[in-house]
Amino acid sequence: MKNTMNQSEMKTSDGSGNKTVGRDVIRPDALEKVRGRARYAADLRRPGMVYAATARSSVASLTGLRVDSEDAERMPGVLRVVTAADIPGSTQVPLIYMDQPFLAIDRVRFHGEAVALVVAETMEQARAAAARVKISGEPGDLVLTPEEALADDAPVIFSPPDGLRDAARNVFKSYRICRGNAREALERSAFVIDREYRTPHQEHAYLEPQGMLAEPMDGGCLHIYGSMQCPFYVQDAVAAILGWPRSRITVIQTATGGAFGGKEDMPSIVAGHAALLAWLTDRPVSLIYDREEDFRAMSKRHPSIVRVIIGADARGHVTAADVFVTLDGGAYATLSPIVLWRSAVHAAGPYNWRDVSIHAQAVATHTVPNGAFRGFGEPQVVFAVESAMDELAQRVGKDPLTFRRDNIFQYETDQTATGQTVTQPSLMEALEKATAAVAWDENYHPPADRPPDMMASPVRGVGCSVSFYGVGLGAGGRKLARAGAYVQVEVDGSVRVFIGNTEMGQGARSVIGQIAAETLSAPFEKIHVGRADTSRVPDSGPTVASRTTVMSGNAVMNACMTIRASLETVAAEQFGCDRDALMATGDGFACRLHPATHMAFADTVSHAAAARLPLASSSWFVSPPTSFEEADGQGHAYMTYVWSANAVAVEIDPGTLQVKILKLAAAHDVGKAINPREVRGQIQGGALQGVGFALSETIAYSGRTPTIGSMPGGRMLNPGFSGYICPTAMDAPDIVPIVLETAYDNGPYGARGIGEPPLIGVAPAVANAVANALGVRVRNLPLCPEHILEAIQKQEIAHE
Amino acid sequence: MSKRVTLSFKLNGGLATVTAPPAVSLQRILREALNLTGTKNGCGEGECGACTVLFDGVAVNSCLVPFCQVEGRTIVTIEAFDHSGDAPVHPLLHALVTHGAVQCGFCTPGVVMSAVGLLNHNPNPTRDAIREALAGNLCRCTGYDAIFRALQSLHSVSVMPVPRYREYRGEIRETDRVDVIPVKHLEELKALEVLDSWDLRFLAGGTDLMVSKNGQGKGSAGDMWIDLARCAELQHIRIVDGRMRIGSGVTWAELTTDPHVRQYAPALAQAATQVGSAQIRAKGTLGGNLANASPAGDSFPVLAALKTHVVTVNPGGGTRTIPVEELVIRPGKTCLNSGECIVEVIFPVDARRVSGFFKSVPRCAQALAKVSVAIGLTMDGNVVEEARVALGAAGPRVVLVERAGHCLVGRALSPDAVSECVSASIDAAAPIDDFRATRDYRIRMIEVGIRRVMASLSRQNQRSSPESSPRPE
Ligand SMILES: Cc1cc2nc3c(=O)[nH]c(=O)nc-3n(C[C@H](O)[C@H](O)[C@H](O)COP(=O)(O)OP(=O)(O)OC[C@H]3O[C@@H](n4cnc5c(N)ncnc54)[C@H](O)[C@@H]3O)c2cc1C
Ligand code: FES
Numbered sequence A: 001m002k003n004t005m006n007q008s009e010m011k012t013s014d015g016s017g018n019k020t021v022g023r024d025v026i027r028p029d030a031l032e033k034v035r036g037r038a039r040y041a042a043d044l045r046r047p048g049m050v051y052a053a054t055a056r057s058s059v060a061s062l063t064g065l066r067v068d069s070e071d072a073e074r075m076p077g078v079l080r081v082v083t084a085a086d087i088p089g090s091t092q093v094p095l096i097y098m099d100q101p102f103l104a105i106d107r108v109r110f111h112g113e114a115v116a117l118v119v120a121e122t123m124e125q126a127r128a129a130a131a132r133v134k135i136s137g138e139p140g141d142l143v144l145t146p147e148e149a150l151a152d153d154a155p156v157i158f159s160p161p162d163g164l165r166d167a168a169r170n171v172f173k174s175y176r177i178c179r180g181n182a183r184e185a186l187e188r189s190a191f192v193i194d195r196e197y198r199t200p201h202q203e204h205a206y207l208e209p210q211g212m213l214a215e216p217m218d219g220g221c222l223h224i225y226g227s228m229q230c231p232f233y234v235q236d237a238v239a240a241i242l243g244w245p246r247s248r249i250t251v252i253q254t255a256t257g258g259a260f261g262g263k264e265d266m267p268s269i270v271a272g273h274a275a276l277l278a279w280l281t282d283r284p285v286s287l288i289y290d291r292e293e294d295f296r297a298m299s300k301r302h303p304s305i306v307r308v309i310i311g312a313d314a315r316g317h318v319t320a321a322d323v324f325v326t327l328d329g330g331a332y333a334t335l336s337p338i339v340l341w342r343s344a345v346h347a348a349g350p351y352n353w354r355d356v357s358i359h360a361q362a363v364a365t366h367t368v369p370n371g372a373f374r375g376f377g378e379p380q381v382v383f384a385v386e387s388a389m390d391e392l393a394q395r396v397g398k399d400p401l402t403f404r405r406d407n408i409f410q411y412e413t414d415q416t417a418t419g420q421t422v423t424q425p426s427l428m429e430a431l432e433k434a435t436a437a438v439a440w441d442e443n444y445h446p447p448a449d450r451p452p453d454m455m456a457s458p459v460r461g462v463g464c465s466v467s468f469y470g471v472g473l474g475a476g477g478r479k480l481a482r483a484g485a486y487v488q489v490e491v492d493g494s495v496r497v498f499i500g501n502t503e504m505g506q507g508a509r510s511v512i513g514q515i516a517a518e519t520l521s522a523p524f525e526k527i528h529v530g531r532a533d534t535s536r537v538p539d540s541g542p543t544v545a546s547r548t549t550v551m552s553g554n555a556v557m558n559a560c561m562t563i564r565a566s567l568e569t570v571a572a573e574q575f576g577c578d579r580d581a582l583m584a585t586g587d588g589f590a591c592r593l594h595p596a597t598h599m600a601f602a603d604t605v606s607h608a609a610a611a612r613l614p615l616a617s618s619s620w621f622v623s624p625p626t627s628f629e630e631a632d633g634q635g636h637a638y639m640t641y642v643w644s645a646n647a648v649a650v651e652i653d654p655g656t657l658q659v660k661i662l663k664l665a666a667a668h669d670v671g672k673a674i675n676p677r678e679v680r681g682q683i684q685g686g687a688l689q690g691v692g693f694a695l696s697e698t699i700a701y702s703g704r705t706p707t708i709g710s711m712p713g714g715r716m717l718n719p720g721f722s723g724y725i726c727p728t729a730m731d732a733p734d735i736v737p738i739v740l741e742t743a744y745d746n747g748p749y750g751a752r753g754i755g756e757p758p759l760i761g762v763a764p765a766v767a768n769a770v771a772n773a774l775g776v777r778v779r780n781l782p783l784c785p786e787h788i789l790e791a792i793q794k795q796e797i798a799h800e
Numbered sequence B: 001m002s003k004r005v006t007l008s009f010k011l012n013g014g015l016a017t018v019t020a021p022p023a024v025s026l027q028r029i030l031r032e033a034l035n036l037t038g039t040k041n042g043c044g045e046g047e048c049g050a051c052t053v054l055f056d057g058v059a060v061n062s063c064l065v066p067f068c069q070v071e072g073r074t075i076v077t078i079e080a081f082d083h084s085g086d087a088p089v090h091p092l093l094h095a096l097v098t099h100g101a102v103q104c105g106f107c108t109p110g111v112v113m114s115a116v117g118l119l120n121h122n123p124n125p126t127r128d129a130i131r132e133a134l135a136g137n138l139c140r141c142t143g144y145d146a147i148f149r150a151l152q153s154l155h156s157v158s159v160m161p162v163p164r165y166r167e168y169r170g171e172i173r174e175t176d177r178v179d180v181i182p183v184k185h186l187e188e189l190k191a192l193e194v195l196d197s198w199d200l201r202f203l204a205g206g207t208d209l210m211v212s213k214n215g216q217g218k219g220s221a222g223d224m225w226i227d228l229a230r231c232a233e234l235q236h237i238r239i240v241d242g243r244m245r246i247g248s249g250v251t252w253a254e255l256t257t258d259p260h261v262r263q264y265a266p267a268l269a270q271a272a273t274q275v276g277s278a279q280i281r282a283k284g285t286l287g288g289n290l291a292n293a294s295p296a297g298d299s300f301p302v303l304a305a306l307k308t309h310v311v312t313v314n315p316g317g318g319t320r321t322i323p324v325e326e327l328v329i330r331p332g333k334t335c336l337n338s339g340e341c342i343v344e345v346i347f348p349v350d351a352r353r354v355s356g357f358f359k360s361v362p363r364c365a366q367a368l369a370k371v372s373v374a375i376g377l378t379m380d381g382n383v384v385e386e387a388r389v390a391l392g393a394a395g396p397r398v399v400l401v402e403r404a405g406h407c408l409v410g411r412a413l414s415p416d417a418v419s420e421c422v423s424a425s426i427d428a429a430a431p432i433d434d435f436r437a438t439r440d441y442r443i444r445m446i447e448v449g450i451r452r453v454m455a456s457l458s459r460q461n462q463r464s465s466p467e468s469s470p471r472p473e
């Protein structure tokens, strides 16, 4: 494989070790941001710019939709009010199924759905007018939970288009993974646990709300600037809604104030709307969401119901797993099919089951469409299976750490649920290090029988979890598993690098710059990684699934290797030696045979330029092959996995039932930490989102949550930061990041990726610690005091 | 439609002169009129802190500061730290960058401003002090630890920037619904002719009113504001004739530190410390909290437990005195008439009285009470002479538990007496089931709250021996 060859070449010329890779370089974007200079979507201004706002349905289910925009059109400053009828191109957002309209047509399927757009001279005017658009129709029956959606007489929210496999009425998609005969194996097992676990919606809560600027340009072109993860999705969407060729649309990502999956597909809608209005008014249009509409209308993490039936033999070795996953997809399919796929592939955890069966389905409800969120369907199943493993351990009579040691992947012969043999499973090391960091041996005690009295002093406990995370899109998204890069060395020795993946805070521009610097043997300061721009590199797929480091990193490395050949040619000539004898110094080259020689990077560049050697290169990286058999779910699902373990020590106030995390240790095998400080930052930040998921974050809907008075069903009750409880600086626990580095052969400098794993295993580790401390098992997230109290009450009834 | 006003204020070492409607937020003035876009907008309701600026040296949420209140003030924004050209990066910013405290960067300008607000008066803060100062700045990327470490690395470095003098000019062309009348003396208010056509609101700290205004439509913000921020007669805390008088314009921040309050009304100081965030406490007032009439308003149970009366003045000069537990009719609605202004609250001071507060919250800061408990006990040695037990967020308005006196007066704080008080309180409460908490949990928290506060009051009472606390009168 080409890439492996690059690696070995690197090793011969890189005798003195890496110069930039593996160093805590300062992120260039941080300097702009900390001074308040970075320009986010809402900071952009253009001459003649006008403002847009969205009119949304305040009812969750409507048929015979009518829109009356007369009042709104007469409001001051209003240029135009637009509905689906004004769309010149496709009315549907291009994604997996194309079932979601840009603007509602005939029907409304969730509270907050976009129905009309207003464009006005100022943002206030646009928002005031949007509130005056009258939206009416016949309220339809409501379906707010997957159980209701699956009932025989359920109203139809989704019916599969012709020819779609593995979908049904109100079922967006289903998967089946099967190896051996789990049911029979469970019947023969000495110990079996059969439990149901639930997780709620989680909101991304990126600090910057969604926002786009669409600017008409000369020559019938349109430029889109804004907050996004996936410029190529945005380009697709704008081309679709306008019915234009992609070549007339350029999408440029601006500084993006957090995304976490929430800016994967959603910006396609925002940009589509802005583009439509820009085209209709021939003015630059700014469309910035306010926090409330961002909560109401933008995607969330799928709520889940996961039933886990797992068994162990008399010696405490796991036997079989039979897992049923139901995700609540919300009103439209959006990314549900591939989120579900990731849930399915990881649903049995990193354990040596001999027989596995997994059923997974994503179901439609009249609630906000759910989509991508850090972990992408995995946190839900990992919460379930890791909680169940603790319950099984208790049944078997082993402590949860020993039970995991006995059963996790350890050898390269071990197989995942899809039958993929694992490579370099460093899970044991992760588990040992994470648990040691919370002093497991001193702090673990057999779980209490029953919770202490409410005035008793606080109780403590520890818990752990293991997980694995398939890097990249895997076989579920293999069509997109490629990435381009363009690298251009300027004659003055400065370097421009363009990739098709985005910086959204995770540090991509730093990591990519480090890879370029290392590969070119250039000083890091010379590298300028440009903003993602669809006119610079071909469609490189989305910036998701922790894939940027491996995919774009490899592409950049390939491009740099081509240029490096030019540089080495002139250096070798200068020193009168073979290219093989060269060694990279981090700023140019030296000859191994003549220690005093050195040629700085800028000099090699000017010599190479004078010799008219090529100093620019574009490249293309295609991921190693993956596979997935639809019939039985067997195959080589992902190119590689990140191995992770979390361990938590908690303290619980028996009166308030508030859980306080004393320490959270998170161990992740990232392959190679290109920028160790940023890796630790990803781990701590992701883990804190995991803490929010574990302890406090949830979305409430009227009709599902108790409400005061007679509010119609299907309304989001906490669309803002006052009702949606994410951790503040006073809530953040001590999070200890533990970085393991087992090099991945196909990764740039051995890297695998780290964006998502940190969130995934936190909630079950906390749930297990709570069970250890209190003797009460909570099977529905969040582990808020109300849920703990319910669990205590249920247990008391069971004891009586 | 409001007139626009032209006001001047000090900005980043220079002078700003801006023409805009008086009730728009400082955030909009900075971003729209002056194109200082380093101040971000993450929510527009005081929850995220991305818009934090310094207002006379104190960190506040610029989205909640109305333009009319900045006249003559000193505002510092992130741009003050953006030294141009090759000037070295400011040490605070450098520390953040080198500790990896900047990821997406959207929270960062606000974090910097809160940090400056802290470091200005506390150059070597502990981690807990840092957490408290930053509790109003959400960061969704970093997990906060890198930010804490960056601030702890500074060791007394001077953090105030030294920007160059510059003049700033700008305007917001739009008009908006709200007009503002500033009032400097209560006499002006008494002389005010209130028109029937006005939908009148008083403006104090703006932390509730601006949320309604920014949210358009979510609760009306009226169209005529009377700005009380510069009315000196509402800012006092003093003890007169054995009674504590606290002006309605006193902020939560002042209540947390005032020595009289801490000594004679510890429950009030405890409640104040737990309100919102540093930014909210710097602006939010006692009077605003009362007039806002939220069932979760933290002032109600505390003031009810302290046996407080609310004193008001009407245009035309009439005054009223209302027991605090009778101020609210239903959630969001007080018994005040249009134009009736809360001047002060008054409660008796008694060295034999101990008081305490308990707030059940979903997180450690920026949290509305799920339920709260405040207790004031006047003790005669070990025996309760007078008992007031009040519950917040346990009904449509504050619940003063009438039977608490029957359970406690004339008895020591025995376990039996406390248990009776718990039952009486649960009977008196009418907690709801909603998305913030379940009814069952709220009931449990009433019990936990009462037991905890009673335990701490009993300890307090034992510490203050009869000799050292002279009996008044
Ligand atoms: C992020 C955030 C967190 C918060 N956290 C808490 C909390 O923990 N606990 C809590 O109790 N509250 C909290 N609040 C609510 C609010 O901060 C408090 O209620 C505050 O005390 C209000 O005071 P203010 O001066 O800002 O009121 P303003 O917003 O100025 O006024 C509020 C209302 O009172 C009226 N008013 C003001 N002064 C007078 C007066 N003298 N006479 C008559 N009417 C008057 C106004 O017309 C208006 O209707 C929070 C708010 C936010 C935004
Ligand atoms: S914008 Fe969020 S606090 Fe002001």
Ligand code: FES
Pocket: A207, A257, A258, A505, B101, B102, B103, B104, B105, B106, B107, B108, B138, B139, B140, B141, B142
């Ligand atoms: S760095 Fe992104 S919110 Fe703080």
